Amino acid sequence: MKALHEIVNMEMTVRVRFAPSPTGALHIGGIRTALYNYLYARQHKGVFVLRIEDTDQVRYVPGAEEYILEALAWVGLIPDEGVGFGGSYGPYRQSERKAIYYKYAHDLIERGKAYYAFDTPEELDAAREREPNFAYNYWTRERMRNSLTMKPSEVENLLRNGAPYVIRLRVEPGQDILVHDLIRGEVVFQSSELDDKVLLKADGMPTYHLANIVDDYLMRITHVIRGEEWLPSTAHHVLLYRAFGWEAHMPRFAHLPLILRPEGQGKLSKRDGVRFGFPVFPLSWKGATPEENFLGFREAGFLPQAVLNFLALLGWHPGGEQEVFTLEEMVNLFSLEHVSKSGARFDYDKAKWFNQRYILATDNTTLAQLIRPLAEKKGYRTDLPYLERVVALMKERVTLLTDFVEEGYYLFEPVRTYDDEAIQKRWNPALKPALEAIAERILTLQPFDAVTLEASIKALLQEQQLKVGEVLPILRLALVGTMKGPSVFDTIALLGPTETTERLRRGVAYFLQCQRSHVP
RNA sequence: GGCCCGUUCGUCUAGGGGUUAGGACGCAUCCCUUUCACGGAUGAAACACGGGUUCGAUUCCCGUACGGGCUGCCA
Numbered sequence: 001m002k003a004l005h006e007i008v009n010m011e012m013t014v015r016v017r018f019a020p021s022p023t024g025a026l027h028i029g030g031i032r033t034a035l036y037n038y039l040y041a042r043q044h045k046g047v048f049v050l051r052i053e054d055t056d057q058v059r060y061v062p063g064a065e066e067y068i069l070e071a072l073a074w075v076g077l078i079p080d081e082g083v084g085f086g087g088s089y090g091p092y093r094q095s096e097r098k099a100i101y102y103k104y105a106h107d108l109i110e111r112g113k114a115y116y117a118f119d120t121p122e123e124l125d126a127a128r129e130r131e132p133n134f135a136y137n138y139w140t141r142e143r144m145r146n147s148l149t150m151k152p153s154e155v156e157n158l159l160r161n162g163a164p165y166v167i168r169l170r171v172e173p174g175q176d177i178l179v180h181d182l183i184r185g186e187v188v189f190q191s192s193e194l195d196d197k198v199l200l201k202a203d204g205m206p207t208y209h210l211a212n213i214v215d216d217y218l219m220r221i222t223h224v225i226r227g228e229e230w231l232p233s234t235a236h237h238v239l240l241y242r243a244f245g246w247e248a249h250m251p252r253f254a255h256l257p258l259i260l261r262p263e264g265q266g267k268l269s270k271r272d273g274v275r276f277g278f279p280v281f282p283l284s285w286k287g288a289t290p291e292e293n294f295l296g297f298r299e300a301g302f303l304p305q306a307v308l309n310f311l312a313l314l315g316w317h318p319g320g321e322q323e324v325f326t327l328e329e330m331v332n333l334f335s336l337e338h339v340s341k342s343g344a345r346f347d348y349d350k351a352k353w354f355n356q357r358y359i360l361a362t363d364n365t366t367l368a369q370l371i372r373p374l375a376e377k378k379g380y381r382t383d384l385p386y387l388e389r390v391v392a393l394m395k396e397r398v399t400l401l402t403d404f405v406e407e408g409y410y411l412f413e414p415v416r417t418y419d420d421e422a423i424q425k426r427w428n429p430a431l432k433p434a435l436e437a438i439a440e441r442i443l444t445l446q447p448f449d450a451v452t453l454e455a456s457i458k459a460l461l462q463e464q465q466l467k468v469g470e471v472l473p474i475l476r477l478a479l480v481g482t483m484k485g486p487s488v489f490d491t492i493a494l495l496g497p498t499e500t501t502e503r504l505r506r507g508v509a510y511f512l513q514c515q516r517s518h519v520p
Numbered sequence: 521g522g523c524c525c526g527u528u529c530g531u532c533u534a535g536g537g538g539u540u541a542g543g544a545c546g547c548a549u550c551c552c553u554u555u556c557a558c559g560g561a562u563g564a565a566a567c568a569c570g571g572g573u574u575c576g577a578u579u580c581c582c583g584u585a586c587g588g589g590c591u592g593c594c595a
Contacts, residue, residue, distance in 0.1 A: 021595045056594055121593065128592095133521065135591080166593050184525070193523055201593040208595050232524055232590040257526080258588070265587070310532095313544090317533055321543045340533075342526050343588060350532060350545045360558080397557040407556095422555090472554035484556040 014046025016223050018072075018079070019212065021053040022064035025285035025294055026071050028346075029227065029259045029268060032311040036256060037225050038077045039312075039334035046222070050082030051215060052093045055205045065093075071282040075304045076327065089219040094211050101206035104214050104244070105167045105199050109147075113243035114199060116165045117146040118158055135195040138173050167200040169209075169240065177235045182223075182254035182336040189235035197236050209233060213240040216251055225254045225336070228343075254336045257315045258343045268346050270294055278348040282307065301400030302351070303370075306358040310351045314344040324357055356399040367391040371404045378405055380412035389494050393486035407484075411494060415481035415503065418510055422483045426473045427511045434464055434471050435478065435508055439501040448497060450489040457489070478507025 018034040041048040081087030108114035128134045147155045175191035199210040241250040259268045273280035283296035297307045318333040368387035394408045492500050
């Protein structure tokens, strides 16, 4: 018998789902949940389903669904089935499955597992106010207005007259509910502690609890991989599978640790992003008001693979000392057993480090294409050959894609600001002739490349008995305004003779002026 | 308050009855270097606490503390 069960399990293709709710921008934690689901599905040659849980009419936000699809596409977690991807278990948008939930909720009533409740929200509020720990359950429901306490004729009357009602799960005390969580092991609940959860709301929409059980069953979901915030309600979900008689088809559960805010307490929220100045969303989101605008990892200059790698390791590690993994490697190595149980703090520094690693590992042609739109937005030149050269010079010094055009702005436009402190330290009027000589020599230099430039300039300095370490820093300051940046010779080679001499001229003028204003 | 989950360097984590408790981020120092970075080297830095079990617990068990989640006609 057991062997048979195992064989059935083995042959059952894994089907997991990512089921976000379109109530705004998809949080980065949602992306991680999607990632783990995706990894699990791919590893088991299974199916990754995208289901949209839009049963809350009030919190529905237009554009949120499109955002979810775009975010998944950006990070490359493409569903096999679901909203926007087809499949034979649809529709995959819960608002389009209203009739299904209605039917199943009423089935439960017929089986005596659920009941009608006519208490208004106001009445419930009042009850909660009267009793601080009020729960609608086995002990309190007899004082409430529901089909368990009212006369059948009265209930029928209310129903016929279209009185608003909800359907509640009838939770009977005295049952042990055992959840075998793939990450946490056995978790036990007592039904006596559970309330009679609303299954169908007065507007005819199901609650999450009903919808997720009905859909997971109908969509043949085998593994539910979701956030830890769902662990407590899993007890209700088990009860629902029992009530429907589907316990044998109940999926396996795995509850993921939460992503915590970088400091302080609580889970990471969208507010933390604006507070600490880093993205907590995959893509930027334009809200109705400026306070509801949020920065995305994409717009902040992250590579999607870096984001995935970072998120993957926020709560999972295969063991060993490797930190950088391709998606394919993650698919091969992933296992729920290696997902940690405790919450993980969001570490933006680590995220940036991953991005730096991925930029370094990305070829120049690809990077040039990636920064092209950024250059375009700034009004910079956008020809790929030039961008590739910029990338080659800057890639070891950036952490974000945006750094190419921010940190390296001087490769596209004249120096905006000079580092006065460095000028104070490096400038010496005696250096003026040297810079002028360099400018002059550069004009006729052939070929105009870094190697030739270095040889030529160093020779010139030697002729004039000047130290390289004395002249190069001030040369750099004239060219780019700062002490940071790529090799001076590489920079000159990229800027070209005309631009270089112009910058030297401007630089010297600035240094002289700087010097004057600093002499007491 | 009740229920549930958790606890290894500041952070992400590896490990697991006997280890110099490993790696990574960040930090510090040094090397390389015209600068910054990259790269290399080194360093500071952890098993929450108390009881058991055991020859021996950071590892297993129980408490406590602390943290987190849930407690909605939200998901």
